[in-house]
Amino acid sequence: MNLSVIGTGYVGLVSGVCLAEKGHQVVCVDIDPGKVDTINQGIPPIHEIGLDELLKKHAGKKLVATTDLRQAVLASEISLIAVGTPFDGERIDLKYIRKAAEQIGQILREKSTWHTVVVKSTVVPGTTDEVVLNALELASGKKAGVDFGVGMNPEFLKEGEAIADFMNPDRIVLGGVCERSREALSECMRFSCMWRKSARIAGRLK
Numbered sequence: 001m002n003l004s005v006i007g008t009g010y011v012g013l014v015s016g017v018c019l020a021e022k023g024h025q026v027v028c029v030d031i032d033p034g035k036v037d038t039i040n041q042g043i044p045p046i047h048e049i050g051l052d053e054l055l056k057k058h059a060g061k062k063l064v065a066t067t068d069l070r071q072a073v074l075a076s077e078i079s080l081i082a083v084g085t086p087f088d089g090e091r092i093d094l095k096y097i098r099k100a101a102e103q104i105g106q107i108l109r110e111k112s113t114w115h116t117v118v119v120k121s122t123v124v125p126g127t128t129d130e131v132v133l134n135a136l137e138l139a140s141g142k143k144a145g146v147d148f149g150v151g152m153n154p155e156f157l158k159e160g161e162a163i164a165d166f167m168n169p170d171r172i173v174l175g176g177v178c179e180r181s182r183e184a185l186s187e188c189m190r191f192s193c194m195w196r197k198s199a200r201i202a203g204r205l206k
């Protein structure tokens with residue numbers, strides 16, 4: 001599949017290289033041009049066991065980084081949002097995820113083929129429906145579940161073992177607003193279930 005990953009921090013970059021390793025074509029998007037350049041040179045901006053090797057293998061081939069969100073969304077079937085959601089001890093700050101959803105929504109306005117937007121960032125229950133889906137609908141002028149898909153696939157990576165955790169999950173949690181969203185997300189993540197037979201797809205949100 002053609003995938004775009006929005007936000008190339010810890011979760012976005014690890015997800016991007018692992019999805020490339022499993023055969024997907026991945027575009028990683030970030031607002032930080034320095035990070036984008038480093039990734040395109042095959043140099044990981046963070047330390048993680050196995051990341052160096054996988055990034056060297058896929059950079060410029062199955063994985064490219066860019067600051068051009070519009071091109072990345074137009075050229076992909078699924079966008080995985082992996083921007084930061086800083087927690088101050090009391091509340092999660094949703095400004096980055098809200099902004100990313102608004103920007104993707106504006107691009108969906110001009111996209112005629114089906115696109116599924118997936119939340120990978122850590123958020124509290126209800127955020128995907130109340131914040132992300134609403135922002136996408138408002139910015140696109142389209143209806144989720146009818147004109148485009150929305151899904152949820154929370155990440156459970158541990159720093160230091162993130163690549164191994166992604167490649168060998170003991171479970172995958174996903175959900176979607178409609179069958180088409182769930183199918184697109186299952187296809188994107190299915191490799192993990194084959195990778196380890198004990199893995200299971202669970203937790204449909206709807």
Ligand SMILES: NC(=O)c1ccc[n+]([C@@H]2O[C@H](COP(=O)([O-])OP(=O)(O)OC[C@H]3O[C@@H](n4cnc5c(N)ncnc54)[C@H](O)[C@@H]3O)[C@@H](O)[C@H]2O)c1
Nearest residue numbers: 007008009010011030031082083084085100121122155157
């Ligand atoms: N770090 C972990 O171990 C871990 C584990 C599980 C889940 N999570 C969750 O995953 C999410 C991402 O965490 P992280 O540690 O990777 O974050 P991070 O802050 O390291 O990276 C986020 C990236 O998103 C980019 N960004 C922000 N707005 C953008 C936009 N509009 N378009 C493109 N790029 C944009 C930033 O420049 C940054 O590079 C958070 O919700 C976090 O809670 C983190």
